[in-house]
Amino acid sequence: MNEERHGTRRSGGPRKAQEIFDATLDLLAEKGYEGLTIEGVAQRSGVNKTTIYRWWPSKGALLGAALIGARQLDFTPPDTGSLTGDLEALLHTVVTLLTTRPSSDIAVSVLGAATQSPELGAHVREFFADRIALERPVFDRAIARGELTEDTDLTLLMDLLAGAAWVRIVLRQLPLGEDFVARTVGTVLHGARPRT
Amino acid sequence: MNEERHGTRRSGGPRKAQEIFDATLDLLAEKGYEGLTIEGVAQRSGVNKTTIYRWWPSKGALLGAALIGARQLDFTPPDTGSLTGDLEALLHTVVTLLTTRPSSDIAVSVLGAATQSPELGAHVREFFADRIALERPVFDRAIARGELTEDTDLTLLMDLLAGAAWVRIVLRQLPLGEDFVARTVGTVLHGARPRT
Numbered sequence: 001m002n003e004e005r006h007g008t009r010r011s012g013g014p015r016k017a018q019e020i021f022d023a024t025l026d027l028l029a030e031k032g033y034e035g036l037t038i039e040g041v042a043q044r045s046g047v048n049k050t051t052i053y054r055w056w057p058s059k060g061a062l063l064g065a066a067l068i069g070a071r072q073l074d075f076t077p078p079d080t081g082s083l084t085g086d087l088e089a090l091l092h093t094v095v096t097l098l099t100t101r102p103s104s105d106i107a108v109s110v111l112g113a114a115t116q117s118p119e120l121g122a123h124v125r126e127f128f129a130d131r132i133a134l135e136r137p138v139f140d141r142a143i144a145r146g147e148l149t150e151d152t153d154l155t156l157l158m159d160l161l162a163g164a165a166w167v168r169i170v171l172r173q174l175p176l177g178e179d180f181v182a183r184t185v186g187t188v189l190h191g192a193r194p195r196t
Numbered sequence: 197m198n199e200e201r202h203g204t205r206r207s208g209g210p211r212k213a214q215e216i217f218d219a220t221l222d223l224l225a226e227k228g229y230e231g232l233t234i235e236g237v238a239q240r241s242g243v244n245k246t247t248i249y250r251w252w253p254s255k256g257a258l259l260g261a262a263l264i265g266a267r268q269l270d271f272t273p274p275d276t277g278s279l280t281g282d283l284e285a286l287l288h289t290v291v292t293l294l295t296t297r298p299s300s301d302i303a304v305s306v307l308g309a310a311t312q313s314p315e316l317g318a319h320v321r322e323f324f325a326d327r328i329a330l331e332r333p334v335f336d337r338a339i340a341r342g343e344l345t346e347d348t349d350l351t352l353l354m355d356l357l358a359g360a361a362w363v364r365i366v367l368r369q370l371p372l373g374e375d376f377v378a379r380t381v382g383t384v385l386h387g388a389r390p391r392t
Contacts, residue, residue: 034230083389108308108311111304111366112308114367121369124369128367147389148388148389148390153379155364156379157388158363159359159380160356160359162363163355163360163363166359166362167354167359167362168359171307171362172321172324172351173317174321183349183352184352184355184356187352187384188384188387189387189388189389192344192348192384192385193279193343
């Protein structure tokens with residue numbers, strides 16, 4: 001894991017930024033966005049309220065920083081040597097995020113709140129822009145290996161993979177089946193239509 | 197539109213079921229699941245509270261019935277003559293649902309609430325099971341035309357298509373681009389990997 005990925009280094013912040021981010025995400029998972037307050041974060045993290053306000057003037061700004069900076073959501077892109085292996089690893093990460101507590105509660109709370117609060121919405125957009133930037137090397141290597149063409153829409157591929165997991169787990173609330181990851185990646189890479 | 201699709205016929209209910217369902221979904225869009233009450237639905241629809249309780253003993257049960265029975269969410273599967281055309285029409289329906297008010301507010305509120313309330317979660321599962329049953333003829337015709345094989349996982353195809361729209365619109369909150377629907381269906385049918 002690259003030290004530069006940590007929030008304190010990347011986005012600036014007080015010395016106990018990780019404790020603040022952890023408290024922010026824990027409270028979000030427990031109480032939802034409505035129940036998240038800077039006062040509650042101060043209490044949980046043991047950091048003075050005024051210190052938190054000095055760095056993040058609102059709970060939207062604080063949650064935005066926590067999404068990108070928190071260890072809990074830290075992310076290292078896979079490098080398995082093949083596009084199929086890398087995409088399966090990426091999809092496994094999404095599946096784990098959505099089927100494990102507290103990250104599944106965090107994901108659903110953030111999603112619901114992001115559509116209500118324009119400020120948080122902007123931070124969620126930053127979070128996803130950050131993720132796709134981290135995922136880009138996977139696609140660059142696949143293009144170099146000749147597994148994808150240069151005009152591939154990598155955002156669309158990630159939307160298809162992550163979206164299938166979201167719909168199956170969060171919306172349909174159905175079990176995944178043990179071959180979900182392999183089938184999903186296989187369909188996105190090779191298509192549903194039979195080869196002629 | 198098939199009369200059997202209407203909620204009053206399909207799930208039973210009082211004479212003014214459509215007005216009750218409309219009021220339920222409108223209030224959900226305005227106030228979220230927390231703010232939805234049977235009292236509020238009674239007031240908005242002009243139907244006596246005790247009448248509503250007689251048919252639906254809780255707001256979870258009422259919302260479940262409204263999801264499947266409401267005209268606002270009524271759905272007729274496409275029949276364009278080709279799988280590509282049908283899937284593009286299905287994806288257009290999802291995109292319209294997620295980019296138009298109040299249906300986009302309804303969708304996000306239901307999603308957030310379904311994960312918090314096990315009772316509503318069960319009704320949301322029913323809603324999606326109902327949708328996939330309505331979509332099945334699209335896939336049966338494609339198999340009959342030789343466009344798909346019999347072992348095609350139609351739920352996975354719908355999860356990929358609808359999921360890409362959810363992630364792009366609700367999570368990333370990015371514009372779709374005018375060719376989003378065609379590119380997404382094209383990738384799911386033909387795959388991202390270049391043909392060799």
